[in-house]
Amino acid sequence: MRAVIFRDRGDLALVERDEPTLGPKDVLVEAAAVGMCGTDIHVFDGEFEGTVFPLVPGHEATGTVVRVGESVTTLTPGDHVAVNPSTTCGECEFCLNGRNNLCRSWNGLGVVASDGACQERFAAPLANVYKLRPETDLYRAALIEPLACAIRGYDLLPRRMGEHYLIYGSGTMGLIMAQLAPRAGAASVTVVDLNPARLATARELGISNVYASAGDAEPDKWDVVIDCTGAIPAIEDALPRVKAGGTFQNFGVAPAEAFADYSPFRVYRDEITITGTMAVLNSFGRAVEMFEAGAIDPGPMISHSFTLDDYAQALTMFRTGEGRKLQIRPNDTASRVLAG
């Protein structure tokens, strides 16, 4: 069986390896699609906290069940599934208080210490495997994992009816947050991005308030401002645009060593709420249901698919910011242009 492997930081190879072995409560999945995101770049560059090399990357995955461990009774071969990559210890203070995403031993398949899905077949614990309807498009459903992160983000927002939302970043995450905003009660949604091609995707998704700079938009203050770039200039531009009583969310992942300037006086005087949001917390099952109910329009969001042979090419393309969501399809025979 073929697999992409990060042998060490900055060093990847396509290798032949044995199929993963299954524990009694594990599931073997034939990989259909695996989304690529900034996390894969951080893992490859050795910048993700805790990564243990060698590691098979890939954490936004769907596929078909091939085999199940001896204690698994709820899935059978042939089932279509999406896989939540997060695993936690279940024993620490955070896990015991229902804050598993803050677990100090947080492990992500393809991210920290367990192999991910950029291989023909991959193993996952049963608790992480969510059954899809047979008719759900397995390629598009690889957006369920980022959708689950977005739903966690919304769990931490006020979700009041009639509010105005401003979102920085028209990448996968900004576009998912923007598409969910009306369901959270938004009266308007504005998206800003420096990259005009990324704004074109937002327009294709029916978002009409799109700008290169928030300074060009109306209104000049928003109830909810969400950074989906992780870029310090964006964050520093974003926070002052929150209306009094409003909320700012750091959804984007800024570099661990970076700091941003803001006015503590303004946060005090105007009762601004600043919130983080980290990965997935009890939101994967809801993401499956919302995806299958059509909460996001995946068609325009996925621009290219790559075979395992072309994994390095996908990484290079990701770094240039070209394209939209890039996918690896480990059992496909050709790389393809899908949209954009």
Ligand SMILES: NC(=O)c1ccc[n+]([C@@H]2O[C@H](COP(=O)([O-])OP(=O)(O)OC[C@H]3O[C@@H](n4cnc5c(N)ncnc54)[C@H](O)[C@@H]3O)[C@@H](O)[C@H]2O)c1
């Ligand atoms: N909180 C979480 O759980 C979570 C989950 C997934 C991803 N993320 C993070 O969310 C962020 C977005 O992810 P993505 O997959 O959409 O990334 P992406 O790279 O596809 O999109 C980021 C967009 O931000 C734009 N941008 C960069 N600097 C900007 C600036 N100064 N002003 C306006 N736009 C700017 C880029 O042009 C790009 O289109 C990343 O930082 C990612 O690590 C967080």
Ligand SMILES: [Zn+2]
């Ligand atoms: Zn990701």
Ligand SMILES: [Zn+2]
């Ligand atoms: Zn824990």
